[in-house]
Amino acid sequence: GAGVSQSPSNKVTEKGKDVELRCDPISGHTALYWYRQSLGQGLEFLIYFQGNSAPDKSGLPSDRFSAERTGGSVSTLTIQRTQQEDSAVYLCASSYDSQLLNSPLHFGNGTRLTVT
């Protein structure tokens, strides 16, 4: 498909376990973004990549959260020692170029994470 692909679509994990969420952006999009959407809340910015580098990590909630992107394509968001408050939908988006302000973000369907 031509859209942003995220996997898994749903993840249930026990408190304290580590999880990895994957995002495959639209081909040719150099910018990639991670957002978190908690129940009834807006979208909380976590991190973005331009190519493989992450100029802005300011939104990561704690040092348990990390993300990487390799080959300018697929990105992985890792949450270590998950807590119940990490339960949310994690959305990935990509855009043609982060420097093009009018370039819209195209979102995936998200990964719904539930920490029990």
Added chain:
Amino acid sequence: AQKVTQAQTEISVVEKEDVTLDCVYETRDTTYYLFWYKQPPSGELVFLIRRNSFDEQNEISGRYSWNFQKSTSSFNFTITASQVVDSAVYFCALRPPTGANNLFFGTGTRLTVIP
């Protein structure tokens, strides 16, 4: 500081009614972009429109129209003759030219169109 406020948490209308979703933003930048996204029950955010701060022309696309008022820092979205398929959460977002190259989202307005 950047902030987007969508004061209407939930709106219900009967099919074929018109509905306006409000969006008010705060920014100190003179150049910025505004966006609207739709999030249907499937969960995927769908891009609807973007507007730059220098273009205050209203825009109409089918049953959708947008009213950008820089003087009141508002970017309202109107759906004319609403349909059940319009039921979704709608997000307004602001993108500043400096700092983090991300979108600042409002908390969304859940629109329910009753048949």
